[in-house]
Amino acid sequence: DADVTQTPRNRITKTGKRIMLECSQTKGHDRMYWYRQDPGLGLQLIYYSFDVKDINKGEISDGYSVSRQAQAKFSLSLESAIPNQTALYFCATSVGAGRLPDTQYFGPGTRLTVL
Amino acid sequence: GQSLEQPSEVTAVEGAIVQINCTYQTSGFYGLSWYQQHDGGAPTFLSYNALDGLEETGRFSSFLSRSDSYGYLLLQELQMKDSASYFCAVRDYGVGSNYQLIWGAGTKLIIKP
Numbered sequence: 001d002a003d004v005t006q007t008p009r010n011r012i013t014k015t016g017k018r019i020m021l022e023c024s025q026t027k028g029h030d031r032m033y034w035y036r037q038d039p040g041l042g043l044q045l046i047y048y049s050f051d052v053k054d055i056n057k058g059e060i061s062d063g064y065s066v067s068r069q070a071q072a073k074f075s076l077s078l079e080s081a082i083p084n085q086t087a088l089y090f091c092a093t094s095v096g097a098g099r100l101p102d103t104q105y106f107g108p109g110t111r112l113t114v115l
Numbered sequence: 116g117q118s119l120e121q122p123s124e125v126t127a128v129e130g131a132i133v134q135i136n137c138t139y140q141t142s143g144f145y146g147l148s149w150y151q152q153h154d155g156g157a158p159t160f161l162s163y164n165a166l167d168g169l170e171e172t173g174r175f176s177s178f179l180s181r182s183d184s185y186g187y188l189l190l191q192e193l194q195m196k197d198s199a200s201y202f203c204a205v206r207d208y209g210v211g212s213n214y215q216l217i218w219g220a221g222t223k224l225i226i227k228p
Contacts, residue, residue, distance in 0.1 A: 040123070042202055042218035043158070058215070090157060101148055101163035101206070104216070108157055 003027045004107035006091050012113045019078040021110050023091030031096040032074040033104065034058075034066060037088045046089075049074055050096060081114040088112075117141045119219035121203055126225045127193055135188045135222045137203035145206040147179050147186045148216070153199045161188070161201075190224070198226045 004025045013019055023032065030051050035043040045058030047066040055068055063085060067075045078085055088111050092104040119139045127133040137147065146165040150158040164170055164179035164186060176189040190197055200221040207217050 040220070042119075042220045044218075045215060048215065100165060101146055101160075103148075103160040103163075104150075104158075106157035106159070 004091060004093055004105055006089075006107040006110050008110060009108065010111045012115065013081055014115050015082055017081050017114075019081050019112065021076045021089055021091075021112070023074045023076070023107055025072050025091075025093045025105075025107075027093055027095075027105060028071075029093040029095050029105070030071065031094045031102075032068065033092040033094075034064075034074070034076045035090045035092060036060060037090060037109075043090065046076065078112075081112075083114045086112060086114045117207060117217050119203055119205060119217060121201075121219040121222045123220065124223045124225065126227065129193055129195060129226055129228050131193050132189065132191045133193060133224065135190075135201050135203075135224070137186045137188075137219055139184050139186075139203070139205045139217075139219075141205050141207045141217060143207050144181065144184075147177070148204045148206070149177055149188045150202045150204065151199050152202065152221070158202060193226050195226055195228070198224060200224070 007022045033048045034046040044060045046064050049055045049068045052068050065077045088109050090109050091107040094102045094104045121137045148163045149161040151161050152158040162177040164177050169178045174191045179186040200223045202221045203219040204216040
């Protein structure tokens with residue numbers, strides 16, 4: 001079984017719809033992240049969470065919200081999807097606790113298309 | 116501003132050696148990491164340098180020079196399966212960074228038979 005799972009893997013939706021992407025992990029890591037990747041570009045951090053009660057905005061949080069329901073679950077929501085949010089979304093985890101390099105472990109990604 | 120620069124694409128021949136460079140400009144520095152991503156796949160961790168010098172892991176090596184704000188990933192005995200994108204990422208500890216990773220745009224490595 002995969003350590004970091006994301007659902008759905010693919011989603012096509014229409015402008016204005018609310019969308020939720022879900023991430024679950026069995027690695028027991030405290031830290032979880034949501035990234036966005038556009039074609040030919042690197043990863044842009046949307047939100048990150050150091051634990052259930054600690055959630056922080058990343059560099060591109062506008063238009064997105066998150067919920068950390070448990071240590072193992074971190075959800076990303078698009079309240080009103082727009083076409084320029086079409087991208088590949090990755091969830092990642094890391095152990096944190098001051099341990100370098102604090103390697104990040106990624107889920108398989110969700111390909112989101114907003115029409 | 117904070118930025119990482121790496122070539123967008125590199126082409127090499129199977130069996131050869133290739134070097135992928137990364138220069139960074141960040142308010143703080145707490146290590147340089149490299150990740151590999153195959154088309155349609157998730158990034159996976161390759162290596163990490165916190166101190167100057169070369170780190171070797173099998174066919175892959177990574178180098179860091181903090182005084183030059185520069186690092187590179189060296190891939191030896193290239194195999195077709197090494198065709199992927201390679202990202203450098205710097206952990207920044209500058210004000211407001213919260214020790215997060217800053218990512219380069221990635222280098223697409225094309226390997227020819």
